[in-house]
Amino acid sequence: MQRKGKIDLWLLLTASLLLFLGLVSLLSASSVISYQDYGNSYSIFLRQAIFAVVGLVGAVIALFFPLDKLRKLSFLILLIAIGLLVVVLIFGEDTKGSKRWIDIGIGTFQPSEVAKLAMIIFLADYLSRVKEKIRTIKGMGIALLPIGIVGVLVVVEPDLGTTVAVMATCFFMLVASGAKKSHLGVLVFLGVLGVIGLAIIEPYRLERLLTFLDYENDPLGDGYQLIQSIYALGSGGILGVGIGQSKQKYLYLPENHTDFIFPIVGEEFGFLGTFLIVSLFALYAWRGLRTAIRATDSFHRYLAVGLTMQIAFQAFMNMGVVTGLLPVTGLTLPFFSSGGSSLVMTMVSVGLLLNVSRYVD
Numbered sequence: 001m002q003r004k005g006k007i008d009l010w011l012l013l014t015a016s017l018l019l020f021l022g023l024v025s026l027l028s029a030s031s032v033i034s035y036q037d038y039g040n041s042y043s044i045f046l047r048q049a050i051f052a053v054v055g056l057v058g059a060v061i062a063l064f065f066p067l068d069k070l071r072k073l074s075f076l077i078l079l080i081a082i083g084l085l086v087v088v089l090i091f092g093e094d095t096k097g098s099k100r101w102i103d104i105g106i107g108t109f110q111p112s113e114v115a116k117l118a119m120i121i122f123l124a125d126y127l128s129r130v131k132e133k134i135r136t137i138k139g140m141g142i143a144l145l146p147i148g149i150v151g152v153l154v155v156v157e158p159d160l161g162t163t164v165a166v167m168a169t170c171f172f173m174l175v176a177s178g179a180k181k182s183h184l185g186v187l188v189f190l191g192v193l194g195v196i197g198l199a200i201i202e203p204y205r206l207e208r209l210l211t212f213l214d215y216e217n218d219p220l221g222d223g224y225q226l227i228q229s230i231y232a233l234g235s236g237g238i239l240g241v242g243i244g245q246s247k248q249k250y251l252y253l254p255e256n257h258t259d260f261i262f263p264i265v266g267e268e269f270g271f272l273g274t275f276l277i278v279s280l281f282a283l284y285a286w287r288g289l290r291t292a293i294r295a296t297d298s299f300h301r302y303l304a305v306g307l308t309m310q311i312a313f314q315a316f317m318n319m320g321v322v323t324g325l326l327p328v329t330g331l332t333l334p335f336f337s338s339g340g341s342s343l344v345m346t347m348v349s350v351g352l353l354l355n356v357s358r359y360v361d
Contacts, residue, residue, distance in 0.1 A: 007063070008357035011287040015335075015350045018280050022335035023052060028244045029264040030257035030338060044257060044338055051340035055347030062351030067359070070352075071299050074125040078146060081118035084111035085153040092157075100157050110341035112154050112162045116169070117345055119150050120306030123170055127177040128298035134177045143174065144187075160198055161329035165314050167191060172309040173302050176292065209327050225260065228253040229322045232263035233274070240270030257338045259330060262322045278319065285312035288353055294360035307353040311346060 023045070030044035038044070084102070088111045092099035101108035126143055133139035147170050155163040171191075175184060199209050207222055219227050232248040235241070246267045249256050256264050266274045288308025295301040311334045318333040320326035332339055334346045 007354045014284045018335040025265045051343045055344040059347040059351030062348045074122045077118045078122040081115040113341040113345040124302035127302045161331040169310045173306045176305045229263040233266035236267040236270040240268045281315045291357045300356045304356045307349045
């Protein structure tokens with residue numbers, strides 16, 4: 001294996017700033033709903049801060065974990081992730097008709113977050129082994145089998161947003177592997193058909209799609225959340241109303257500490273604040289893909305692509321939703337949205353990407 005070098009300091013700084021800004025934003029955005037639900041304005045923030053510490057520990061472990069050993073464990077990690085996805089469907093907590101979380105006593109755990117990372121590690125190993133064979137139908141088919149299994153298990157929870165994120169990340173990795181354009185085109189076509197089909201067969205998904213197409217038609221009903229989101233972003237102006245001064249967080253904007261935290265950021269920090277955050281995610285994507293391009297080991301290259309696009313794609317999907325550019329998907333904003341499993345696995349992904357950055361030219 002290539003000799004280890006220094007980590008990408010720009011990547012480290014970018015991830016650190018995103019984590020810091022995310023915690024500060026959540027502290028403000030969650031204060032009202034936290035007081036309403038727990039009688040303490042800081043409960044949600046403190047829980048997230050604890051998970052941030054756990055995530056930092058996970059990131060450090062990932063940073064120094066031998067990548068050759070990770071590669072050997074890739075299939076086992078995938079099997080464990082698939083097993084957890086089956087367990088959550090059987091024993092998971094039923095919340096609003098979804099089974100996405102397992103109660104582990106001290107909190108809840110979301111297996112789909114583990115599955116996202118496991119799928120990246122497995123696919124990076126597979127693509128680095130088959131090399132040019134990925135351009136054959138057999139090579140592509142073998143790659144699609146575990147992707148399909150994970151996708152089906154996650155969509156059954158149901159969690160279409162995470163399914164789309166997993167599929168998109170794997171697609172970017174397949175593009176990086178040199179897969180045939182005709183095969184990739186078929187995958188895009190089938191993926192679009194699948195999403196449309198899943199939207200049609202579930203009334204609430206169809207409502208989301210129709211609302212996206214004409215959200216102003218029902219301002220007090222299905223279009224309410226998006227209208228309030230855009231209002232929050234617009235009311236921030238250039239510099240924002242000031243940290244902690246958001247009015248939309250007073251339960252005007254639903255899910256303002258999870259899926260829709262970005263509009264609160266826009267309201268309090270203004271255009272300059274949101275521009276900074278978008279720029280940081282873009283910088284993260286650039287440094288991550290730069291690491292992938294400069295990697296001499298194929299496993300490292302595909303791993304870096306997957307780890308980078310997993311976070312970047314989800315971030316820009318979330319921001320597209322809250323600005324009305326995309327239909328509601330239920331995807332959270334990495335580093336910012338409340339959610340322990342998501343934050344921990346995001347930090348582990350950052351640690352692994354920094355690990356890869358030590359082996360580039």
